[in-house]
Amino acid sequence: MINILFNARDAIWPEYKTHLTQEFSAAGLDVNLMQETKQPEEVDYIIYTPTGPVQDFRSFKNVKLIQSIWAGVDVAIKNPTLTQPLARMVDDGMSEGMSDYVLGHVLRYHLGIDQYINVEAGSWKQNTPCLARKRTVGFLGIGALGMYCAKAVARQGFEVLGWSRTLKEDDMIQSFCGSDGLQIVLERSDILVLLMPGTSETENIINAKTIAQMKHGIAIINPGRGSLIDDADLIDGLNSGQISGATLDVFRVEPLPHDNPYWNHPNVLITPHIASETRMETAVPVIIDNIKRGENNQPFLHLVNRSVGY
Ligand code: NAP
Numbered sequence: 001m002i003n004i005l006f007n008a009r010d011a012i013w014p015e016y017k018t019h020l021t022q023e024f025s026a027a028g029l030d031v032n033l034m035q036e037t038k039q040p041e042e043v044d045y046i047i048y049t050p051t052g053p054v055q056d057f058r059s060f061k062n063v064k065l066i067q068s069i070w071a072g073v074d075v076a077i078k079n080p081t082l083t084q085p086l087a088r089m090v091d092d093g094m095s096e097g098m099s100d101y102v103l104g105h106v107l108r109y110h111l112g113i114d115q116y117i118n119v120e121a122g123s124w125k126q127n128t129p130c131l132a133r134k135r136t137v138g139f140l141g142i143g144a145l146g147m148y149c150a151k152a153v154a155r156q157g158f159e160v161l162g163w164s165r166t167l168k169e170d171d172m173i174q175s176f177c178g179s180d181g182l183q184i185v186l187e188r189s190d191i192l193v194l195l196m197p198g199t200s201e202t203e204n205i206i207n208a209k210t211i212a213q214m215k216h217g218i219a220i221i222n223p224g225r226g227s228l229i230d231d232a233d234l235i236d237g238l239n240s241g242q243i244s245g246a247t248l249d250v251f252r253v254e255p256l257p258h259d260n261p262y263w264n265h266p267n268v269l270i271t272p273h274i275a276s277e278t279r280m281e282t283a284v285p286v287i288i289d290n291i292k293r294g295e296n297n298q299p300f301l302h303l304v305n306r307s308v309g310y
């Protein structure tokens with residue numbers, strides 16, 4: 001019998017319980033799936049989000065893996081009691097959802113759709129957009145989600161640049177790394193997509209200095225993490241026109257407080273952390289695959305590298 005603790009918010013438990021129970025059984029795994037336990041030392045695996053009731057993991061001494069159902073592990077990594085092996089979520093449904101969000105907002109900026117919304121009757125200002133191939137889209141972060149989205153944007157015809165910690169070889173995406181590489185991506189991009197994790201290295205990567213390096217009039221889309229942006233510097237960049245627009249899905253404090261200046265900024269579109277939620281149908285097979293790996297003494301997939309923070 002494998003003991004698995006589901007440590008996430010109550011609202012998603014009933015659906016996950018039904019689906020996981022069916023799929024564990026179909027996979028031939030004999031599982032005791034529980035929402036709480038009085039015997040933490042007997043738990044083998046924890047299915048985790050940072051919003052679950054257990055926040056102190058010290059007594060879970062025999063856990064083989066904490067499997068996050070979120071892609072971002074910025075909160076988990078800062079929890080000093082969570083020292084067990086930690087895997088983040090990488091799943092096809094999440095990639096597809098993120099690519100829909102990114103492509104949608106890239107096209108929105110490319111086509112200048114906002115200028116035609118809520119106009120006065122009779123307004124007839126024709127502003128024909130250039131072709132996609134004349135527009136450059138930069139991605140800061142071309143990991144599981146960033147690369148998937150970057151390819152979708154490239155397939156649409158845009159020139160695509162990607163910046164990451166390590167260089168990639170790809171025939172659709174021009175890859176850059178290091179501070180020189182960052183400068184090139186910032187200078188050349190018309191639209192910039194942030195898909196990096198929140199770490200000590202990436203904190204405030206969008207700041208007055210990097211904003212000054214950007215092409216004038218750039219638009220920024222941030223479905224990554226709120227901590228990537230120095231908010232005061234972004235507002236200054238928007239007010240000066242250096243940044244023409246920002247679409248923000250993630251924030252340092254969520255829900256975004258009523259008095260946050262982003263709410264009333266004419267060139268900011270706020271989405272409430274909906275860019276790409278974990279899709280249960282595609283996440284459950286990933287969870288089961290990793291638990292099977294643990295039971296068969298095979299290496300886990302998508303393990304977090306604590307030394308780099310993601
Ligand atoms: P990932 O596979 O770990 O990719 C992260 C990317 O960021 C990689 O390309 C990595 O470079 C790069 N990176 C990390 N630190 C860097 C640094 N210091 N300098 C330069 N590049 C750096 O993560 P993912 O699955 O694509 O997810 C990305 C983030 O999206 C998550 O961490 C989460 O915060 C966010 N997210 C948001 C939503 C939402 O609904 N808004 C949903 C899911 C995820 P390497 O390739 O060289 O490692």
Ligand code: GLV
Pocket residue numbers: 069070071072073276278
């Ligand atoms: C959502 O933001 C996630 O990290 O999965």
